[in-house]
Amino acid sequence: MKFEGFGGGYQGSSFSELLHVDYPQYRLDWGGFAREGRDALSVPHGTTVLAFKYAEGVLVAGDRLATEGMRVASRDIQKVYATDAYSMMAIAGAAGPAIEMARIMRVELEHYEKIEGEGLEIDGKANKLSQMIRANLPAAMQGLVVVPLFAGYDLRRRQGRLWKFDVTGGRYEEAEFEATGSGGVYARESLKKSHRAGAGRPEAVEIAIQALTDAADEDRGTGGIDTLRRIFPTVIVCSERGIEQVREDELRSTYENVLRSRAERGGA
């Protein structure tokens, strides 16, 4: 039965499909920009995000800098988003579409849960994100690439899990760690040396700070920790108890310890 004043006739449980079918004016679609013979669109880009498993679950972190070409677009954008109580998403690439995708993803999971009466399994969540990235492919061809990381706690298997994606929506589950964005290579190198699956939470936070500091050291697009402006990376952990954002004072003391031990070694 169709009800007046309630959109069209979409009957399913997906929010992004609902937008696509009944509310085309709101749907995520940047593929329509024809820019033949021009340079890539100049929009802010997010840089380094990383995710890895630790003893209690999974940790996701990202720096706060957005760049537009050689210029700083924003010093304190957020790149790690909680998508529900047990999952999160870290964005890299064109900031506008990526942030919008994180927003839709969040509504998507809540919408499904409300319509169906129970939430998606974590594989279902990752699959849904993969479809959204695939739908963004025309925009990616125009330079608006979005390649997020997705991570969360699997309540069924009782372990943290994480995925990376490519522009075509290809979805690859990672067993240990992953980093992406302009400084992702350096962060991954750092993680390769310091990552330990059995690390407890304090050690996990330190591993993340080490990796982000290394990435900021090598990659000009990645923002370091800025104690002067009080800009700290976003670090979110997810365990059996759900997601929890690591507080600023904990990040600050961990960072100071990292700097101290590096100074003692006599190098950066």
Added chain:
Amino acid sequence: MSIPFYVSPEQVMQDKAEYARKGIGRGKSSITLEYEGGILLMAENPSTLSKIGEIYDRIAFAGVGKFSEFDQLRKIGVRYADVKGYAYSRDDVRARSLANAYSQAMGDVFTRELKPLEVEVIVVEVGDPELAGHERNAIYRVQFDGSISDAEGYCVIGGSADELTTFLKGQYKSEMPLGDALRLGRSALQRAAEGQIAVAPENLEVCLLEKARIGRKFRRLSTDEVREYLNA
């Protein structure tokens, strides 16, 4: 060519209303009560198919009558709220606008379609003292013909709504603790199930909109929690 019989519009409306009332009257009632910590929604419901559902951060829904019809209304309500919250902001999603939309849609079905909806719904919004302009709770009741009313303190829909409303009028006190509100609700539902044995906790569907919660304020109580509150 056959000439259709003339039936006066008054007669048509009366017949439809009677049909709808009969359908709704066969079902059990659903009660909404304001308590000190927010809003309590409860219904006698032995099945696993829910009569109460979450719509948005501060908004919940309860329906009585034909399941397929009110569940459809619940789903379009979720879609309406999520699209609105996405297009504007989460704080712009309000129960009044949703209740009005329900009223329009249900009234439209009542006049246009041959068969009216055999449902009644309640849309509630819990107030947030931190949010200017959103401090107060709101309870709206929408009937099968689209007629809409707002209630304060308590509201009953379904089978024995009139009788239970009279009962609650005498018993309801504002700012009750949750346990008291839950027991009052149960004794009202028990009245509706006259002559039958006590309404057991496992046959109660109980949901809350809790003022103190951050973000989504809707919570469904488990049977154990319900039992605990009833026995306290």
